[in-house]
Amino acid sequence: MKKLSSLVMSACVAAVCLTSGVAQSGTTVGGTACRERYPYGIGLVYSNNSVLSGNYTQGTTVTCPVPVDHDLGSTADFTVVVSDNSTTYNYACYGVAYDATGVLRGTSPTKYSTNSNGTAQTLSMSISGVDPGADWSFAVVCDIPEYSSQILSVRAY
Amino acid sequence: MSVQNTAQGRSTRLPLVAGGILLLGLGIFLGRSFETPKPASAASRDTTSKVARDKNAMDQERLAVLEQQVLRLQADGMRQQLPAAQASEQAAPKTAEVTDPSAPKPDRAEAARLAELARLKFLDGLADKVNTEPRDPSFRNQTEPVIAQLLPERFGAGVTVDKISCASSICRARVSHPGSTHLSNEKLTAFLDKRGALASLELQLDTREDGVTTLYFLRQQEPQPEQ
Numbered sequence: 001m002k003k004l005s006s007l008v009m010s011a012c013v014a015a016v017c018l019t020s021g022v023a024q025s026g027t028t029v030g031g032t033a034c035r036e037r038y039p040y041g042i043g044l045v046y047s048n049n050s051v052l053s054g055n056y057t058q059g060t061t062v063t064c065p066v067p068v069d070h071d072l073g074s075t076a077d078f079t080v081v082v083s084d085n086s087t088t089y090n091y092a093c094y095g096v097a098y099d100a101t102g103v104l105r106g107t108s109p110t111k112y113s114t115n116s117n118g119t120a121q122t123l124s125m126s127i128s129g130v131d132p133g134a135d136w137s138f139a140v141v142c143d144i145p146e147y148s149s150q151i152l153s154v155r156a157y
Numbered sequence: 158m159s160v161q162n163t164a165q166g167r168s169t170r171l172p173l174v175a176g177g178i179l180l181l182g183l184g185i186f187l188g189r190s191f192e193t194p195k196p197a198s199a200a201s202r203d204t205t206s207k208v209a210r211d212k213n214a215m216d217q218e219r220l221a222v223l224e225q226q227v228l229r230l231q232a233d234g235m236r237q238q239l240p241a242a243q244a245s246e247q248a249a250p251k252t253a254e255v256t257d258p259s260a261p262k263p264d265r266a267e268a269a270r271l272a273e274l275a276r277l278k279f280l281d282g283l284a285d286k287v288n289t290e291p292r293d294p295s296f297r298n299q300t301e302p303v304i305a306q307l308l309p310e311r312f313g314a315g316v317t318v319d320k321i322s323c324a325s326s327i328c329r330a331r332v333s334h335p336g337s338t339h340l341s342n343e344k345l346t347a348f349l350d351k352r353g354a355l356a357s358l359e360l361q362l363d364t365r366e367d368g369v370t371t372l373y374f375l376r377q378q379e380p381q382p383e384q
Contacts, residue, residue: 061350074279094349094356100269103339103364105276107349109377110356128375129279129361131272141349 026077026157027068034064034142034151044144050152053144059089065139066156077126078140081152084113084121086145093142095125095156100135113145120152280363283327283373290324297323300374303354304330308372311348312340328358328374340370 030049038061043054053060064080078095091113097106108125115121130136138156300323308318308330320331334340340362349360355374363371 074275092356096349102342103362104342104345105362105364107360109359110352126377127359128377129276129283131276131279134272134276135269 025070026072026155027066028153028155029064029066030153031064031151033066033154034062037061037063037141045148050150051144052148052150053146055147057144057146060144061141062144062151063139063141064151064154065137066154068138068156071132072130072138072156074130074132075126075128076130076136076138077124077157078108078138079153079155079157080111080123080125080140080142081120081154082113082123082142083118083150083152084115084145085118085147085149087116089143089145090114090116091123091142091145091149093123093125093140095127095138095140097127097130098137098139100137105136106130118149277365280361280365280371280373283361283363283375284329284371286327287322287324287329287373290326292323293325296325296376299354300328300358304328304374307351307353307355308332308348311351312344313347316340316344323374326376330372330374332370332372333368334370335368338367339364 031051032046032049034051036044043057044060044062045052045054051062066078076095076097080091080093082091082093084091092110093112094110095108096104099105106127106129108127111123111125113121113123125140140154140156142151144151301321304321305318309316312318312332312334315334315336317333318330319333320329322329332340334344358374359377361373361375363373
């Protein structure tokens with residue numbers, strides 16, 4: 001009986017592994033994946049897996065590509081973990097989806113940070129109408145506020 | 158004297174004999190207690206092993222059935238997740254080992270075609286929504302003028318914007334750019350960077366027609382947290 005139950009258990013485990021193995025999981029990249037869109041060399045710092053703004057670099061726009069090698073389903077969801085040290089400017093981030101030929105197909109609404117004390121904050125956004133299995137590419141575009149504000153991670157799922 | 162000696166001899170030998178008997182008894186007892194127990198009979202041994210063999214055989218059969226079911230599930234999952242199965246070329250030989258060789262081979266072109274069809278269906282759905290959804294005058298009055306002002310401003314010369322229409326959860330604008338098949342990324346970036354009140358809306362682009370891009374602006378609910 002015990003043998004049988006262990007057998008059934010192992011089979012169930014295998015079945016669960018198969019069903020949950022359907023590629024619905026996401027991909028996370030560190031902030032160091034973000035690149036300045038118009039690189040003027042104005043002092044973004046890449047450190048400890050995050051990207052930091054300088055003290056006077058407000059309005060700098062970065063693009064953070066998220067390599068996704070699996071089907072995200074019909075909606076691409078994004079989260080960006082940021083820390084905002086600026087009392088005057090906020091993060092403004094939105095997700096973008098390009099098709100296999102590099103043509104923009106959709107963008108999420110823009111989301112803004114609300115903190116100014118450097119506490120980590122998660123901004124969530126999504127794009128619908130993503131083709132199941134299409135070879136699309138995804139990125140998050142952010143305006144970074146000044147004073148060593150950081151993008152800690154970007155996730156697509 | 159000799160009688161006394163004999164009596165003495167007996168009295169000294171008697172404990173020795175008794176000790177010897179005791180030792181012998183102890184030896185027999187210990188010998189039995191350390192002896193490996195034997196089965197009650199050959200018949201009972203055969204019955205026990207037969208039951209064990211039957212149980213083992215049943216377990217093996219069940220295991221085989223379960224393995225088949227697992228493989229079938231795996232194959233079904235792969236067929237359903239065709240593009241995902243194609244994601245890694247390295248994974249292909251690995252999966253080929255466990256799936257039915259007669260199963261259809263993933264076709265990348267076919268998957269892309271189906272994906273594009275799904276996308277077109279989605280965009281047709283958006284067009285239907287604009288045409289059929291009840292109008293929300295408040296949303297319409299707030300959004301249509303912004304679209305009419307911002308798009309031409311950001312896209313610049315050589316682009317015309319017309320057919321702006323808002324329902325209750327969606328707006329549509331038709332952008333003509335006869336000089337190019339697609340709206341350039343430069344123009345789109347100029348718009349995305351400064352889209353004002355339109356930043357709160359999701360943007361979808363229908364690019365199926367050369368020289369024309371239809372933009373859809375969607376009101377969106379908050380995304381669900383990841384499970």
